[in-house]
Amino acid sequence: MIADYTEAPVCHVDDLADGELKEVRVGDTDVLLARADGQFYALYHKCTHYQAPLVKGVLNGHRLVCPWHNACFDIRNGHRLEAPALNGLPTYEVRIENDQVFVRLTTDKESLENPMSAPDEANSExxxxxxxxxxxxxxxxxxxxxxxxxxxxxxxxxxxxxxxxxxxxxxxxxxxxxxxxxxxxxxxxxxxxxxxxxxxxxxxxxxxxxxxxxxxxxxxxxxxxxxxxxxxxPNPLSSPGGDLKGVYPLRSLHDSQTLRELGKKGKRVVIVGSSFIGLEGAMSLRKLGSEVDVVGLEKVPFEKILGEKIGRVIQSWHEKEGIRFHLGRKVDRIEGTGSVRDVVLDNGEKLVADFVLLGLGVKxxxxxxxxxxxxxxxxxxxxxxxxxxxxxxxxxxxxxxxxxxxxxxxxxxxxxxxxxxxxxxxxAGKEESYQAVPFFWSNQQGKRINYIGHTTQIDDIIYDGDPEKDDNFLAYYIQDGQVKAAAGLKRDQAIIAIKELMQEGRMLSVEAVRNGIDWVKELRKS
CATH class of the missing domain: 3.50.50.60 (FAD/NAD(P)-binding domain)
Incomplete structure (x- = not known):
């Protein structure tokens, strides 16, 4: 517990420019220092969602965006502005004396609920x-x-x-x-x-x-x-045998618990579907010791969403861990007496299976x-x-x-x-429009890919970095002559800045993107 308060000088006023973040130390406590509109703010230094280091995020005005899953907080009061974080950030007192910035800690909490009304029995609604x-x-x-x-x-x-x-x-x-x-x-x-x-x-x-x-x-x-x-x-498998015992979806906590127990036994699993849930399931079950085969209609995983090049790279990550792929194929039938024994593909290939995981999307x-x-x-x-x-x-x-x-x-x-x-x-009576740019993340063999925006088709892809050679890259997805979406590996700040620019209607042209952009610098332009 912090007794009364702990205070320390953390930097000079000229050490931070507007829009910059810095992690500082006050006593034995790490603190995030932020500057916006000439004012300094001090907050808890980790995201309340999964404890990501917020200093690696991006500050846009008073909006502080987490680098991992793009939760958003208001630096003025610590309130959570956007999911997936539920709680806000504790804030700390800041004062300036003789060109030095002092931070005073008066709480040891790691998160705070946003202000909420209490229920009132007099309200019958x-x-x-x-x-x-x-x-x-x-x-x-x-x-x-x-x-x-x-x-x-x-x-x-x-x-x-x-x-x-x-x-x-x-x-x-x-x-x-x-x-x-x-x-x-x-x-x-x-x-x-x-x-x-x-x-x-x-x-x-x-x-x-x-x-x-x-x-x-x-x-x-x-x-x-x-x-x-x-x-x-979850969409069912329409092929014969899809109703046999041992065919499972992965949608709920109960589904995950069931599959986890099977995976621990080193069983043989066939996963039908090569998109995000299917391959995250493949990754996890393989880590548990299962033998894993993946069947997918696409010739390359994620080709329609991320493009062929990135799809092949992700496939290679899984293959290095021993996962086998059967792509451009569909299930003809599942065989077994009462429960799953084999999965037969449309080319006649037979895959031995103790159980089947369906990753065919949802309706x-x-x-x-x-x-x-x-x-x-x-x-x-x-x-x-x-x-x-x-x-x-x-x-x-x-x-x-x-x-x-x-x-x-x-x-x-x-x-x-x-x-x-x-x-x-x-x-509750507000009139707030929903205008957020879509964002999602996926963990593929320990590598987190972040994606923002939305396309219905990909006309062209511009790469910053080579997905086949580099351990970090950006991919820009072009539709109708505009950048409509972007995906990144280890480019968290760029992804955040692009999303913020899209939400503000300030996204740059395709030509500008081809020439290379410092996205955080671009975001800070007035």
Missing amino acids: TYVIIGSGGAGAFAAEGMREGGFTGKILMLTASGEAPYDRPNCSKDYLQGKAPDEWMPLRTEEFYKDYGIEIRTGQYVTSLDPANKRISLSSGETVQYDKAIVCSGGK PRTGFLKDIPIEKDGGVKTDEHLRIVEGLYAAGDIAHYPAADGPQRIEHWKVAGQQGHVAGLNM
């Missing part, structure tokens, strides 16, 4: 959240942050309260993350803020005209406002919505405030939201969390 993923979790907190004091009810088919779903294919599946890491919040948190979570609740219909929700139990729930965060249902869960137009892909359209119709909102995997190039539907954890937060604020 009920807001309902359908789903307990990232969108639902952040929506609940957004409602309280926005000042709503009525009843909040979360209905989820899951058996758990909100948890860290991205970890299900990574450290948790590998057995490196204990169970206590997975819940996003404690039971006490939800109790303190009056957020009632009812697990095992299957919604059969939602009637927006009468503001009524029907459950499989026969119970009905009336709401004043509701948000649909129902997420996606939005929207079949229970009554009198709401459903898009071809199963999603629903919202306005810029993430409203479907009056009193009904959507966030996460199901939401088609307005963007500059037309409606977008993005299946990413950060996107879901941020949409939920914005929608929750708006349900």
Whole structure:
């Protein structure tokens, strides 16, 4: 514990320019020092999400962006501005004396909740959240942050309260993350803020005209406002044998637990699907000791998203760890008596399997919505405030939201969390538009690739660094003569700066990108 306070001079006023960050030491404590508009700010030095060193992030005005997963904080008060972080950063006192900057520590906390309203029994309104993923979790907190004091009810088919779903294919599946890491919040948190979570609740219909929700139990729930965060249902394998015992999805905590136990036994697994979930699952199960074969329709993993060159590089990372690929192939059938024995491909090749992991993407869960137009892909359209119709909102995997190039539907954890937060604020009476540039990350054999933006097709790719030779690179994805997206390995600050420029409508031309850019320097230009 810090007794009263600890104070120390940390730098001269001229040591930091506007937009710069510096990690300093006060007593035995590391502190992040930031300067914006001529003012100095001192904060806890690690991100509250996964403890990333924030000094390696980027400061844009008063926005401090984490280098790993792009959580965002306000340096003036430490408040969390964007997912995936839930908590904000403690801030410390700063004073200037004789051209020296002094920082005073008065707290030993490593994180702080954003200011939220307490429930008030006098408020009879009920807001309902359908789903307990990232969108639902952040929506609940957004409602309280926005000042709503009525009843909040979360209905989820899951058996758990909100948890860290991205970890299900990574450290948790590998057995490196204990169970206590997975819940996003404690039971006490939800109790303190009056957020009632009812697990095992299957919604059969939602009637927006009468503001009524029907459950499989026969119970009905009336709401004043509701948000649909129902997420996606894993796509099944349509080939014969897809319903045999031993065929598993990887979507939930329970799925991850089941696969982890199988993986520890050194079983033979065939993974159907060569995209992010499939290959993260392959990586994790291989680390557990399983023999892994990956079957994918694409000739190169991630070719449509990251391009052929990066896709081949990622494939090589996995092959070096003993993972075998069968690409440009599909499953003809799965054979076995009662349970999986072999996976037969369309070219007749037979792969011995003790179990099968499906990584075939998801379809939005929207079949229970009554009198709401459903898009071809199963999603629903919202306005810029993430409203479907009056009193009904959507966030996460199901939401088609307005963007500059037309409606977008993005299946990413950060996107879901941020949409939920914005929608929750708006349900509480705010009028905040959702305008964030999409961001996602993937861990492929211990290498974190960050991706920002969105393309529907890739016309050209510009590389800064050679993915086949260098251990760090940027790739810019061109569509219709504009840079629409970028991916990077060990280029965290550049990725952040590009995202911030995109959000501000200041993205540079294709020609400028070809000539090379110092992205952080570009961001700091007024």
